[in-house]
Amino acid sequence: MLTLASSSETRQTLLRNAAIPFEAVPARIDEDSLRDALLAEGHGPRNVADALAEMKALRLRRPGLILGCDQICALGDDILTKPATPEAARAQLTRLSGGRHKLHSAAVIVEDGTPIWRHIGDVTMIMRPVSDVYISDYVERNWDTIRHSAGSYTLEGEGARLFQQVQGDFFSVLGLPLLPLINYLVTRGDLPA
Numbered sequence: 001m002l003t004l005a006s007s008s009e010t011r012q013t014l015l016r017n018a019a020i021p022f023e024a025v026p027a028r029i030d031e032d033s034l035r036d037a038l039l040a041e042g043h044g045p046r047n048v049a050d051a052l053a054e055m056k057a058l059r060l061r062r063p064g065l066i067l068g069c070d071q072i073c074a075l076g077d078d079i080l081t082k083p084a085t086p087e088a089a090r091a092q093l094t095r096l097s098g099g100r101h102k103l104h105s106a107a108v109i110v111e112d113g114t115p116i117w118r119h120i121g122d123v124t125m126i127m128r129p130v131s132d133v134y135i136s137d138y139v140e141r142n143w144d145t146i147r148h149s150a151g152s153y154t155l156e157g158e159g160a161r162l163f164q165q166v167q168g169d170f171f172s173v174l175g176l177p178l179l180p181l182i183n184y185l186v187t188r189g190d191l192p193a
Helices: 009-017 029-041 043-058 084-098 132-146 158-162 179-186
Strands: 002-004 021-022 065-075 078-080 102-110 114-127 163-167
Touching: 009 021, 021 158, 029 043, 043 102, 043 114, 065 132, 078 132, 078 163, 102 179, 114 179, 132 158, 158 163
Parallel strands: 002 021, 002 065
Antiparallel strands: 065 078, 065 102, 102 114, 114 163
16 A cells, blocks of 8 residues: 655545545655755755655655655745745735746655655646735635645635646646656556556
8 A cells, every 4th residue: 555645635635536545644854944955955946846755755664655745836946835924925926926937746656765766747837917906815715725835826726717827737736746656556566557
């Protein structure tokens, strides 16, 4: 059975809906400190996502396959984290309004303490110009959800109205490159074809 090293309800729902048997066991790591250390060492946002996903998977000491995931929202070389306050969410959305940013969704599978598979789904998000009034109203209506999302939006909800175009895989937008994961598990024989 696959162990998901995450408490993410979205990732759990994606795996459940795809009929992939798994158990969710959150990996306890200090993501903020690790992310800051990786950035200080000169790693870009894409590599940070990959390294954090790997660290989560390696953190758990369990038999079988362990899946670690991480998603980074990047505006150029700047990483946008989960907003701490509604004000921070409004500031992030104002920065993103009318421009392009990237989501890097990394997944790493570890077996017996060794990474055996990895994939990073890269998505370009093109946000339409959004008024300050709409941003403020959006944050107020959706704070309970978007406070858990880097970039301060969820595409699967009202956040879809913020975007003009999405270039890439929808599952990667949700934080899990699901189709490459399924292909790997089928190829290994862990899922029936």
